[in-house]
Amino acid sequence: MVDKSLSTSMKAKIIGSGEESVVLAYGYGGDQSVWEKILPHLTQRYRVLVFDWSFSGAVKDQTLFDPDKYSSFDAFAEDLIALMDEMNLTSSLLIAHSMSGMVGCIASIKRPDLFKKLILLVASPRYLNMEGYEGGFEKLEVERLLLNMESNFEAWVPSFAGLAVDGKDSESVEKFKKMLGRMKPEVAISLANTIFYCDQIDVLEKVHVPCTIVQTSNDVVVPVSVAHYMQKKMKGKTTVEILEAEGHFPQLTAPQLFLDVLDRVLGFDSKENNP
Template identity: 60%
Template sequence: MVLEKTLSTAMNAKIVGSGGEAVVLAHGYGGDQSVWDKILPYLSQHYRVLVFDWPFSGAVNNKDGDNLKLFDPAGKYSSYDAFALDLIALLDEFNLKSTVFVGHSMSGMIGCIASVKRPDLFNSLILIGASPRYINTDDYEGGFEMSDITQIISAIESNYHNWAANFATLAVDTNDPPSVEKFAKCLQRMRPEVALALAKTVFYSDHRDVIDKVSTPCTIVSTSSDMAAPKTVAFYMQKKMKENSNVEIMNTNGHFPQLTAHLELLDVLGKVLGLKFDHDP
């Protein structure tokens, strides 16, 4: 008989640090909680910080196909709603309310969806490189043409590990080779069939109708040049949100400022949190 894991155990969830307020760090496609390693020591000096791995992550135990049991490529995770429900269940398990949610990439929209379902769990949202839709339309600039996405999906299908190495170079600032290598290794730990199914979920998603339902105060963080989520997306999201939203443009490049420009990102977080982080924790 297989013992049922709690969600927090299955997702390698843990709370680091102490304090009255809680910060939640949620990684994006291809990553795991280690992408927050550079900023975690600073945040944990002031807050209880929840970090975890999404079920698709290569950091989740793959023994005997556990990862596939958690993340059924053809199952519930074909939409962001399932991830949002997992996030809600995880916060409930830790009895966390009024959190500061920091969501990177796809997790930004997951946090938005969760906040609409359970606004009591979120005091503020900080969305880094988030996008409600990646494909351009006549009245929306998402950053990719449909043909671009078709090529990405085809490349993942034909040679996932080769695609992962190339995508890491494009997504992360190439002036920071260690960060490129770190993300490439995270990507390559994912099961190819999981990576393919999730890529389809992410790149074909359209959650523009969620944005104007978000009532939680929101800060949308973008870098000067991000191939996955251009600055236009950040300003589109701000315009669609009814109130309590602002955009912060970081003077750096790439989709992973938590890896390549963590001190600048800390300055942005500190501005939102009303706190000045000592850059030498």
Template identity: 60%
Template structure:
């Protein structure tokens, strides 16, 4: 992969918050998203932390279309290597990592390979496997995944709207529309390749190698990652892990229930966030 000036610039990395803060929180978005999915909570976090946001190479927000190589990113390992490289480039250690959806498992893999980079993992709507088996409830049947792949292949534009209406709380139409636009910024061929990587993945064997303390955050109703997955992960993770359930619907609490999410993050981080909208203080 040929990078631009650096990995951090190629993936639109931004650092916000107090430059005097000793602690850094890293926010990683999931499938179809970009760093803007964190916009509602970044100002609050930036009052206490240096906050790092970025766009994964598959994101439509990334200008270099050659950055996403489907053969390279056919597993989560390549993403985990990118995450490690980014943190090394930024000279960060012992970060608080917040990974949404697929980024949850990416953070887990990275923490196994480089535990020095992570103080704690906060996994929002994460899943090691989406497909049900006889002894595991992932939430989806193999036939569901086949239909998803077929729909992306036949008409990605239409599928994006349909998937967003399922994944995001329909009681928040502005957030549904935001995710539709994020999805549609991804090129269809990228969306298809990545969907296969995500939905066919099975990372269950990774969990018992994760020693970094974890907080697993789910909503009370999430078609993508049901609560059965959260409690399965808690049981399997080697290190200390807890589950927090937010009483809301959908896969995107950072969009549709950001104040409730902040309350949970505050509990985990030992902070109390003022629900008045703060200003963002930029570092770079």
């Protein structure tokens, strides 16, 4: 097998200029185009790394995703670390969406030198409810969701896209539907199992890198209570920002709200660049 660099297989590229670097890591079903609405703003000040995970339908080599290897978030964290090393990035700001939030947390524990700050966007350590914790899903609901994926993936895709993205934003729903639909069904099902049955709660108390948790006020995938739960568990300085927005993809459906929070958290006034 020809030895290809990770940056090539993950379609990684650095855009923009600045002394500091930002890494954008998206969640389940996405590809790097999910960041297109916030990228122009970030590249004015930062060197921004975008890439595609091995599960994405945007990746040319569809054999990269090994369901055994990627049955835990650790393998994704190792990929992220290796990619950042290859791109010579240290002390970076990581903006991690959905499942990538916990991937970023694990990576920051393994290699805190790589991360100056974590910004976790609609992230969750556990999706199943348990006593004293509202993850958002009962086991039966997850079983039904996975069964629907297995029985008719093509029908499941638009249904899930309509739920996960703000239904009032038809353009964003359509965009995510296309991204999700490009995933190989067996990859999508395998990864959904990993995500919905994960329990990364023990990871939280090992995170010492400063963190901002950004959560939408109405997200069918992650309840607001999860953000506050994570904040209490994490050991580094952690703050919570609630966006008055719908859905699991605010970078698509409420980009300006998200950018306003980013600018405030990072010490910039967004109005100076948006007259």
